[in-house]
Structures are given as C-alpha cells and as structure tokens.
Amino acid sequence: MKFTKYHALGNDYLMVDPKDVEQQPSESEVITLCHRHYGIGSDGVLFGPLPGRNGDFSLKIFNPDGSEAEKSGNGLRIFSRYLWDRKLVSNEPFLIETPGGVVRASVSSSGKSVTVEMGQVSFNHDAPNCLMATAENIQASDKAFIGYRADVGNPHCVILVDELSPDVARKYGPLIECQPRFNNRTNVQFVKVLGQEQIQIEIWERGAGYTLASGSSSVAAAAVVYCLGLCRENISVQMPGGIIEIALDKQFNAVMTGAVGKIAEGNLCDEALS
Numbered sequence: 001m002k003f004t005k006y007h008a009l010g011n012d013y014l015m016v017d018p019k020d021v022e023q024q025p026s027e028s029e030v031i032t033l034c035h036r037h038y039g040i041g042s043d044g045v046l047f048g049p050l051p052g053r054n055g056d057f058s059l060k061i062f063n064p065d066g067s068e069a070e071k072s073g074n075g076l077r078i079f080s081r082y083l084w085d086r087k088l089v090s091n092e093p094f095l096i097e098t099p100g101g102v103v104r105a106s107v108s109s110s111g112k113s114v115t116v117e118m119g120q121v122s123f124n125h126d127a128p129n130c131l132m133a134t135a136e137n138i139q140a141s142d143k144a145f146i147g148y149r150a151d152v153g154n155p156h157c158v159i160l161v162d163e164l165s166p167d168v169a170r171k172y173g174p175l176i177e178c179q180p181r182f183n184n185r186t187n188v189q190f191v192k193v194l195g196q197e198q199i200q201i202e203i204w205e206r207g208a209g210y211t212l213a214s215g216s217s218s219v220a221a222a223a224v225v226y227c228l229g230l231c232r233e234n235i236s237v238q239m240p241g242g243i244i245e246i247a248l249d250k251q252f253n254a255v256m257t258g259a260v261g262k263i264a265e266g267n268l269c270d271e272a273l274s
C-alpha cells in the first residue's frame with residue numbers, strides 16, 4: 001500500500017490516497033499501518049482526497065486503534081500540505097470537508113506552514129453552539145480534576161493544572177478518555193496557563209494515546225482558557241513537539257496556524273497486512 005508520511009510538530013500521519021488503492025484501508029489495515037513495530041508507525045491515517053459535497057476536497061481520519069475521528073487539526077494541516085505537494089491547491093484558500101465539519105485552509109512558506117479556520121468551538125459535546133464552558137468534577141483513580149468539555153468537531157476534555165508533565169497525561173489521560181460520561185470517548189488536555197497569551201499543554205488523544213502535539217487539542221484548550229477569561233484571544237499553545245498559534249473571536253471561531261514537515265514516501269508490503 002502506497003503511503004506518504006508527514007508530521008505536524010511530531011504528530012505523525014500516513015497519507016493514503018484513494019487513487020493508489022482499490023478501497024479505503026480496513027480497520028485492521030489502519031492498525032497495522034500505524035503500528036511502530038509491525039507497520040510504518042504513525043499517530044493516524046489520513047484517507048483522501050475524496051470528492052467533496054460541501055467542500056473542494058473530503059478527508060477521512062483514522063486513529064491508530066482503527067477508529068474514525070471526526071476531525072484532526074494536525075491531520076488537516078498535513079492533508080493541506082499533501083494537496084499542495086500534489087499541486088492540487090496553490091496558495092489560495094480551499095475547503096476541506098470532514099465528518100466534523102467543513103474548514104477553510106491555506107498553505108504558505110513553500111508548504112511548511114498551514115492555516116486552518118477550524119470553525120466554532122462548542123462547550124458541550126452534544127449541543128452545538130453552547131458558548132459557555134462548564135466545570136465538571138472528574139475523578140481519575142487517586143486524583144480529582146476539574147474539566148471542561150469542548151467540541152471542535154471532535155470531543156475534548158480540557159483540564160487546568162498547576163503542575164504539568166508527560167506523566168500526568170500518560171497516567172490520567174487513558175482513565176478519563178474512556179469514562180462513561182463521554183458518549184464516544186474523549187481527547188484529554190492538561191493545561192497550564194503561562195500568561196495571557198501563552199499556555200502549555202500535554203495531550204492524551206482518543207484512540208492514539210500520548211502524542212507530541214495536537215491541533216484540535218490546541219484549539220480546545222485555547223477556547224476554554226479564553227472563555228474562562230484566563231487568556232486573551234490570540235494564544236500560543238506550547239506542546240512537547242512545538243508551538244501552534246490559535247486566534248479566537250468572541251463567538252469562539254478558531255483559526256489555527258502551525259508547521260508541517262514531509263518525512264517519507266513508500267510502500268507497505270502486502271506481507272505486513274496479511
């Protein structure tokens with residue numbers, strides 16, 4: 001199976017193009033592709049470009065556990081870069097349709113930077129247009145947290161902390177991801193506010209685990225701290241993999257800008273999939 005591998009601040013994805021395969025990768029093929037020992041290794045698979053009904057292009061996003069995600073910020077930037085590399089887009093903005101909504105993207109800096117209008121953040125996974133973040137008590141093993149739901153097209157639970165470390169995300173992220181209060185599991189962000197325009201986050205992604213960066217997580221975390229009045233509307237989100245810039249308006253429409261890099265092109269042998 002032909003693939004192209006990219007990363008967005010260390011959040012790596014395999015692009016599989018419908019023109020190169022007979023059908024969409026199955027759940028077990030996605031699991032193998034993403035496996036870091038038995039496959040190529042990645043934080044997810046992007047399947048596109050597919051014909052768009054409401055956008056110029058349509059994209060499907062899969063997590064390493066084989067589940068389908070509604071949206072991915074880094075995935076959208078990587079997909080935009082892939083379209084740019086294939087000369088399917090220029091520096092003009094274009095539309096991408098995902099199950100989590102239609103976004104407008106534009107590529108700059110010779111493909112190395114992509115801006116995506118991610119749409120409006122809602123603070124309730126089940127009610128679009130909920131523009132008030134609500135605190136929820138979340139118990140995870142020995143620890144009591146206060147979390148805020150944010151829907152960026154995909155679901156997030158944003159937790160404010162004073163002390164941040166990868167271990168916090170690795171230990172408590174999986175326990176929160178699968179709590180029954182979240183209908184379709186959730187992505188989890190642990191957030192430290194560094195200043196009025198700067199936050200630091202550690203991420204536990206639904207279906208992927210600990211990742212070095214996440215675009216939709218950056219949007220969710222920025223929207224919550226802005227809504228709570230802890231930060232202004234332009235926020236730099238620091239993650240282990242690097243920085244994403246988020247700009248919000250008063251209705252919580254979010255614009256995300258960040259880097260993308262190309263890693264490799266190749267073929268996964270049929271033997272690996274058998």
Ligand SMILES: N[C@@H](CCC[C@H](N)C(=O)O)C(=O)O
Binds near residue numbers: 044072206215
């Ligand atoms: N890495 C992504 C998020 C990918 C999807 C996520 N794991 C989910 O299941 O919602 C990003 O950059 O947003």
